[in-house]
Amino acid sequence: MTNTDTLLKLAGSFETNCFEDLEKFAGKLPGSKSRVSKKDSLDYSGRQEEHDADAKEAEEDSVIDLTGALDFSYSAIMREMRQEASKEQVRYFLTLFKKEFDKAVKEKFQKPEKVALQNSLVKFNKKHKIKCKKKLIKNAAIAELGEPALVGKYLADIVKFTLNKLPIEARAPAIEKLREKFYSFNADEMSQKTLPPTAAIGQSITFVKHVLINQNPLYIREVLNNLASNL
Numbered sequence: 507m508t509n510t511d512t513l514l515k516l517a518g519s520f521e522t523n524c525f526e527d528l529e530k531f532a533g534k535l536p537g538s539k540s541r542v543s544k545k546d547s548l549d550y551s552g553r554q555e556e557h558d559a560d561a562k563e564a565e566e567d568s569v570i571d572l573t574g575a576l577d578f579s580y581s582a583i584m585r586e587m588r589q590e591a592s593k594e595q596v597r598y599f600l601t602l603f604k605k606e607f608d609k610a611v612k613e614k615f616q617k618p619e620k621v622a623l624q625n626s627l628v629k630f631n632k633k634h635k636i637k638c639k640k641k642l643i644k645n646a647a648i649a650e651l652g653e654p655a656l657v658g659k660y661l662a663d664i665v666k667f668t669l670n671k672l673p674i675e676a677r678a679p680a681i682e683k684l685r686e687k688f689y690s691f692n693a694d695e696m697s698q699k700t701l702p703p704t705a706a707i708g709q710s711i712t713f714v715k716h717v718l719i720n721q722n723p724l725y726i727r728e729v730l731n732n733l734a735s736n737l
Contacts, residue, residue, distance in 0.1 A: 569635045570595065580619055583627070595634050602626040613702040628697065668717060 570590045575582040580603070587596055603626040610618035610625075630636065665684060669677050714733065718726045 569637050571637045573637055573639050575638070578620070578623070580623055583623060591634070598633070599626060599630050602629050614704065615702070624697070628694075668713075671717075671720075 570587070572583060572586045572590065574589075575586045587599055591599070603622055606625045606629075607618055607622035610621040615621045627636065627638070666681070669680055672680055714730075718729060721729075
């Protein structure tokens with residue numbers, strides 16, 4: 507055998523030994539397919555799926571605490587959301603807010619951010635429970651309409667004024683029925699409803715017409731003149 511043949515034989519033997527050593531080493535690596543049996547693989551897959559399901563269930567059951575928000579604003583809520591919620595939950599809330607904000611802008615609300623924030627939190631809470639300060643939400647409503655006691659009193663005066671069109675003997679029963687009706691209103695359902703700002707114009711006109719219908723023309727004219735001058 508020539509020296510060349512000997513060298514080639516030794517090189518081939520060395521290559522074979524290298525591959526065998528490499529396979530043995532690879533078999534010892536974590537997660538190596540050659541080391542993990544089919545049964546072990548199925549057991550691991552099942553445990554992983556069970557772990558993922560438990561993690562998802564725990565995420566859905568947990569309450570996201572947003573009581574640390576300093577005010578009812580997008581930036582304050584998002585600051586707490588990023589700290590308390592998972593990335594998937596934050597992404598879901600952002601999707602809701604974007605959709606509600608675009609809708610509020612399209613409908614020309616005066617404060618689309620506030621409307622979008624309120625509606626997106628309500629929808630988010632249906633899937634992932636949240637905890638907010640009641641005072642925070644109450645203060646946000648006060649900023650829009652005023653103190654609840656004053657607003658309620660003002661609306662009650664309007665209702666009583668409107669009911670003056672009824673006969674005297676029918677007013678008390680009507681007020682009692684309205685009282686029961688207002689008590690039974692679903693506040694959560696009402697909070698989710700929206701109307702474009704321009705609807706307030708039509709509502710104002712309808713209300714004035716309803717009050718003045720079937721009155722003396724001279725009286726109607728004088729009331730309308732005073733109404734217009736006081737706006």
